[in-house]
Amino acid sequence: MQRRNFNMCPRSDDSNTDTSGIGSGGILPDSTSNESTTGIDDSCSETVAALRDPVKLYRELRDSEQNDVKLTTSEWDDLDEIFNCFVKSGWASNQALAIYIGLSFFPTAVRKFQSFFKDKCTGDIAKHLISLGPCEESERFLFPIFVEFCLEEFPDEIKRFRGILDSADLTKPHTWFPFARAMKRKIIYHCGPTNSGKTYNALQRFMEAEKGIYCSPLRLLAMEVFDKVNSLGVYCSLHTGQEKKHVPFSNHSACTMEMVSTEELYDVAVIDEIQMLADPCRGYAWTRALLGVMADEVHLCGDPSVLKIVRKICAETGDELVENHYERFKSLVVEGKTPLGDLKNVRPGDCVVAFSRREIFEVKMAIEKFTNHRCCVIYGALPPETRRQQATLFNDQDNEYDVLVASDAVGMGLNLNIRRVVFYILSKYNGDKVVPVPATQVKQIAGRAGRRGSRYPDGLTTTLHLDDLGYLIECLKQPFDEVKKVGLFPFFEQIELFAGKLPDMTFCQLLDKFGENCRLDGSYFLCRHDHIKKVAKMLEKVQGLSLEDRFNFCFAPVNIRDPKAMFHLLNFASTYSQNCRVSVAMGMPKCSARNDSELLDLETKHQVLSMYLWLSYHFKQEMFPFVEKYSTMAADIADLLGQSLTNVTWKPESRNPPPKTQKEDSYQRPMSLIKEQQK
Ligand SMILES: Nc1ncnc2c1ncn2[C@@H]1O[C@H](COP(=O)(O)OP(=O)(O)OP(=O)(O)O)[C@@H](O)[C@H]1O
Numbered sequence: 179m180q181r182r183n184f185n186m187c188p189r190s191d192d193s194n195t196d197t198s199g200i201g202s203g204g205i206l207p208d209s210t211s212n213e214s215t216t217g218i219d220d221s222c223s224e225t226v227a228a229l230r231d232p233v234k235l236y237r238e239l240r241d242s243e244q245n246d247v248k249l250t251t252s253e254w255d256d257l258d259e260i261f262n263c264f265v266k267s268g269w270a271s272n273q274a275l276a277i278y279i280g281l282s283f284f285p286t287a288v289r290k291f292q293s294f295f296k297d298k299c300t301g302d303i304a305k306h307l308i309s310l311g312p313c314e315e316s317e318r319f320l321f322p323i324f325v326e327f328c329l330e331e332f333p334d335e336i337k338r339f340r341g342i343l344d345s346a347d348l349t350k351p352h353t354w355f356p357f358a359r360a361m362k363r364k365i366i367y368h369c370g371p372t373n374s375g376k377t378y379n380a381l382q383r384f385m386e387a388e389k390g391i392y393c394s395p396l397r398l399l400a401m402e403v404f405d406k407v408n409s410l411g412v413y414c415s416l417h418t419g420q421e422k423k424h425v426p427f428s429n430h431s432a433c434t435m436e437m438v439s440t441e442e443l444y445d446v447a448v449i450d451e452i453q454m455l456a457d458p459c460r461g462y463a464w465t466r467a468l469l470g471v472m473a474d475e476v477h478l479c480g481d482p483s484v485l486k487i488v489r490k491i492c493a494e495t496g497d498e499l500v501e502n503h504y505e506r507f508k509s510l511v512v513e514g515k516t517p518l519g520d521l522k523n524v525r526p527g528d529c530v531v532a533f534s535r536r537e538i539f540e541v542k543m544a545i546e547k548f549t550n551h552r553c554c555v556i557y558g559a560l561p562p563e564t565r566r567q568q569a570t571l572f573n574d575q576d577n578e579y580d581v582l583v584a585s586d587a588v589g590m591g592l593n594l595n596i597r598r599v600v601f602y603i604l605s606k607y608n609g610d611k612v613v614p615v616p617a618t619q620v621k622q623i624a625g626r627a628g629r630r631g632s633r634y635p636d637g638l639t640t641t642l643h644l645d646d647l648g649y650l651i652e653c654l655k656q657p658f659d660e661v662k663k664v665g666l667f668p669f670f671e672q673i674e675l676f677a678g679k680l681p682d683m684t685f686c687q688l689l690d691k692f693g694e695n696c697r698l699d700g701s702y703f704l705c706r707h708d709h710i711k712k713v714a715k716m717l718e719k720v721q722g723l724s725l726e727d728r729f730n731f732c733f734a735p736v737n738i739r740d741p742k743a744m745f746h747l748l749n750f751a752s753t754y755s756q757n758c759r760v761s762v763a764m765g766m767p768k769c770s771a772r773n774d775s776e777l778l779d780l781e782t783k784h785q786v787l788s789m790y791l792w793l794s795y796h797f798k799q800e801m802f803p804f805v806e807k808y809s810t811m812a813a814d815i816a817d818l819l820g821q822s823l824t825n826v827t828w829k830p831e832s833r834n835p836p837p838k839t840q841k842e843d844s845y846q847r848p849m850s851l852i853k854e855q856q857k
């Protein structure tokens with residue numbers, strides 16, 4: 179492994195080699211005389227101490243007898259204070275990483291060094307240090323001596339920590355895919371705003387190719403491409419975490435990003451929504467696809483935010499990069515002077531966007547109560563099949579469902595007959611507090627209005643409240659932020675190697691340790707994995723799972739805030755660990771939901787079945803033998819959900835309501851007009 183690259187301490191790996199360049203640099207002629215074992219109260223000798231070669235200085239201390247230096251009590255206290263400062267020094271603890279003294283071991287090492295120093299120090303050194311006091315300069319004086327001390331005293335600790343770091347090395351990720359590196363790939367970046375034809379053009383090449391793969395950010399979009407391509411006469415299969423539809427004789431496939439193979443050869447690969455490289459949670463899947471897919475032509479579709487970093491990555495991989503820039507077919511118009519004001523003013527083709535399940539239903543019910551419009555709904559907890567059914571209902575002209583109420587789940591890539599996007603609200607709960615919706619997301623969602631080829635080719639957008647209009651305009655005007663880092667997450671093999679160095683840790687502790695110790699190049703970040711850790715923690719009580727099984731169970735698609743879904747996942751893992759065939763212990767609902775808790779129950783039931791199907795494709799299939807039965811059940815529940823949504827007449831609840839009390843500095847929105855009306 180390469181040595182860590184730090185500002186100071188360019189030591190060679192041989193701990194017996196003298197260190198040049200550590201410390202103040204000015205080295206006096208060799209002075210082996212141990213002249214000052216008694217106190218020398220002399221500023222000249224203090225300067226001498228400052229200038230001495232730390233390596234030699236350490237050796238002298240080490241080889242000297244116990245000191246008989248005479249210091250006053252307050253001077254000893256001063257020395258302790260200096261060491262207290264040293265042990266807290268961020269600079270010193272970071273520099274110590276260069277010799278593989280880890281952050282957790284650093285305080286112990288410093289305390290041992292402190293005892294050693296107080297036992298052995300000579301008067302001139304002690305006085306010099308005391309004269310510096312607890313400050314950066316004293317840290318810089320002590321550090322190189324500390325380095326020598328550690329190298330001699332803690333070789334095992336250093337070796338162990340070095341092993342850990344070596345196994346948590348995520349640098350140079352482009353070298354992880356030697357087969358893709360052996361190819362001369364041509365990367366075509368379709369770069370532009372929403373509704374500019376990026377995906378359309380990439381798909382043209384995809385369909386012309388002998389063999390192609392389309393990688394989607396969402397199951398729903400993969401299904402849309404699967405349908406579209408098959409309808410145009412190109413046989414195409416579908417491969418998502420939960421579903422494999424093999425179309426006979428097909429050479430084309432539409433998959434979700436996580437499912438793309440880096441072992442199969444393709445002529446054309448399409449990686450859609452490439453800006454998701456920077457997604458804090460799922461970014462690693464885009465990075466893996468970009469670095470690893472084995473295709474002669476790789477088409478990337480997305481906004482310009484990741485263009486620079488893609489250029490950098492292509493320079494590292496040696497791939498040729500072609501950039502195709504696009505403009506929006508028709509510009510998006512903000513209805514500047516007239517916010518909607520009242521939900522009574524919705525018109526056919528409007529999509530009202532809210533960010534919680536409760537608000538979505540609140541809006542739907544208000545519109546249906548106060549107007550003659552009927553609303554379809556799309557939100558994240560709905561199965562893709564139900565979202566698609568709702569989208570079709572909305573797109574279809576021959577019915578009364580002419581308004582859509584949706585969450586940000588509508589934001590990516592979908593082509594809907596939307597004339598105007600109306601933001602009911604421009605803040606959302608991020609799991610911690612209520613924050614303004616990020617500008618990139620606002621643009622993405624507003625970009626759903628006025629799609630080319632739809633019934634409304636001219637797109638409009640506005641807000642319900644006048645107060646929010648300024649923020650909407652600001653978001654649309656903002657240029658795309660340039661992304662500096664893209665996501666990475668270790669493969670199982672990397673975690674396994676790491677676990678080998680820390681055999682007594684639970685999987686959850688391993689993930690924490692990996693996060694603390696992993697090394698990354700400047701263009702990469704480690705993706706957030708709180709979700710995985712939460713599942714790992716729950717599965718700790720399940721005995722008998724191999725590390726690989728645990729790893730795979732932790733990636734199962736589960737809503738960690740839904741206790742019922744978590745309970746089922748725990749059951750699946752327990753049954754699997756006992757080597758028994760896994761089934762779902764759950765009754766099948768007979769009719770559509772009559773109230774909100776029944777609707778929530780349908781959503782959960784579908785998620786549980788969907789999780790089962792996912793597990794069946796990620797574990798030995800014979801352990802999950804009821805795939806057909808549960809697929810049918812899942813489809814039936816998706817239908818029931820669709821029926822339920824058209825009949826909603828009750829007051830909905832949030833699945834995960836945000837805390838009631840809001841901090842004063844958090845984003846506040848005006849109360850909805852409907853609520854005011856109701857008051
Ligand atoms: N050359 C074209 N001929 C006919 N239809 C087109 C053409 N280009 C794009 N379209 C249609 O315009 C709509 C928007 O195109 P597309 O989905 O490719 O946009 P996009 O830039 O990928 O948008 P987003 O960023 O939202 O994904 C689609 O319905 C697509 O079929």
Ligand SMILES: [Mg+2]
Pocket residue numbers: 376377378450451479591
């Ligand atoms: Mg697109």
